[in-house]
Amino acid sequence: MAKEYIPEKQSGIGQIIDSIFILVLVYVSLYIPLLMKADAAAEAAADAPKPTWESLQLSPVVQEQWVKLGYDAEKAAALINSKFDYTIDPMMLLLTAGIIIAYFVFMLKASDKEYREVISEKFGDK
Template identity: 40%
Template sequence: MAYEPPKQSTAGQIFDALLMMALVIVTLYLPLLLGLAGGGTTTIAVNPESWTTLGQNAVMAGQWEKLGFTPATAAPIIGARFDYVVNWSTLALSFAVVIAYFVVLIKISERQYRDVIAERFGERRVRD
């Protein structure tokens, strides 16, 4: 007698797929919406008199101009630098969340594993 797992309805599968997509989107966008994605940027004061004062060569300047920028309008973009300062408390919180996730995942997986074994082989007690 081969083991046959319980069947899930089509509506249940659609719900699961939509829930997983929603969770992925929330997971990816929530840090951006809360301003937690990175340390931010700092702006370096740049004199926008010409492309060369912004550190751009002729090819770069040509590309900026194709996009409709002038030295004055491109200066804030070129002068913005990412701030790589590490916030240790945020890093520790991230580690704690990841570790908690794996602990919960292991506990749930263990419970499901025991349920499958009990369903397949009967109600015998699996050793702890």
């Protein structure tokens, strides 16, 4: 049987510090994208002439539904002309994929090492 590991007992202050640490980490992660300001967002076409229902070239049924929703041509045009940009930056894609793969590889390897300790203590050395 492997020697039993006796863990340290954590103080109350230590428990509070650890709880706060993980919370701070979450908030930092939430705010970082704001600082980077890099996320794609739907962008409305600018400098276009004031739209009318005719210029939007909608069928009468579609126009009727917009009106029922409380939209005039100008408000509807803002949504209709709003487009997502799906241009892919290959370097950014590779970087992101690399980070996700590295994360899982590290985690599986580290977990496996820890798991062997658990099994060894539970079932004894093989």
